[in-house]
Amino acid sequence: MEKNNPRFSKRSFRASPDVALIKYWGKKDPILRLPENNSISMILKGLDANTTVEFREDLTKDDIAIQGMQSEIEGRRVVEHLDLIRNTTNIFAYAQVKSKNNFPKSTGLSSSGSGFAALTYAAFSSLGLEFSEKELSIIARQASGTACRCVCGGFVEWESGFSSESSYSHSIYPADYWDLRDIVVILSKDSKTVSSTEGHNLAKTSPFFSARQNHIENKLKEIKKTINNRDFTAFGEIVESEALEFHSILFTSHPSIVAWYPGTIQVIHEVFRLRKEGFEAYFTINTGFNVHVLTLPKDANVVRERISALSLVQEVLVASPGEKPNEIYDHLF
Ligand code: DP6
Helix, strand or coil, X not given: CCCCCCCCCCEEEEECCEEEEECCCCEEECCCCEECCCXXXXXXXXXXXXXXXXEEXXXXXXXXXXXXXXXXXXXXXXXXXXXXXXXXXXXXXXXXXXXXXXXXCCCCCXXXXXXXXXXXXXXXXXXXXXXXXXXXXXXXXXXXXHHHHHCCCCEEEEECCCXXXXXXXXXXXXXXXXXXXXXXXXXXXXXXXXXHHHHHHHHHHCCCHHHHHHHHHHHHHHHHHHHHCCCXXXXXXXXXXXXXXXXXXXXXXXXXXXXXXXXXXXXXXXXXXXXXXXXXXXXXXXXXXXXXXXXXXXXXXXXXXXXXXXXXXXXXXXXXXXXXXXXXXXXXX
């Protein structure tokens, strides 16, 4: 028996996570992962997930190795995604998968976004299949909402849609449209206690969720205007107030989610101080405790140094607008 299908090959991709500027929160269909609202993000060059995939006919089950895998759930999510790819392509072989990140996972830095984006690209390549970015976005979305954005580059909008085929992302501005910096502040590498997937299910238990729904369309319109005009002050004000609105919903969900650590507050106050001193910096936070501080290249060194010097900060990474996933040739196995 031939051991390997000649179409199959070992392929590796590098994908970056994103920072959500207008967040995806709440799902109108949790199985298909159709979000309640459109979301907008910036892909982060400098933070990487590398993934190698090889489908092989001699395997009797999927062989998954994720760096720092902390629970069986992570491995199961990968197998479920491979099942979706098998059912979509009608190719029923098992795969070997290995993945490695250069930033901590499950801490609010969208590691599932970059992880599943890299996996989706590498899996289709390993099967010898060509798929459009839109098709890859639709497939990746079903593994993790943020992955649906991380298959694209630059500044990205995810159209919430009303069916699986109409819910996908596209780039609204390329990475080189606006040179921004994201000072990614790592306060801890512990896994967050409530996953985003669990949190989405609680969104509607907050009395503030319906208020958000009432003005979200306007917010999306306004932030696109600020990106289009490269108006950093207006952009930063929207991003920061969006983060605070989002966390108000987390605080007031039942049961409540308090994602912040003491260091999160320390960073927020330093950002306020920096602004008072004339440095342009604005924060945003996802479901974890780690913080993104967005700034302009002219202020990035000062902002990085000041944030790094805070007593509760472990590490700081500097990211800028990034490209869509790209193929790499140093395989992980
Ligand atoms: C707060 O994409 O991690 O970061 O679809 O269940 O995998 P699942 O959730 P996930 O949710 C991300 C939520 C967020 C906002 C955002 O990135 O838009």
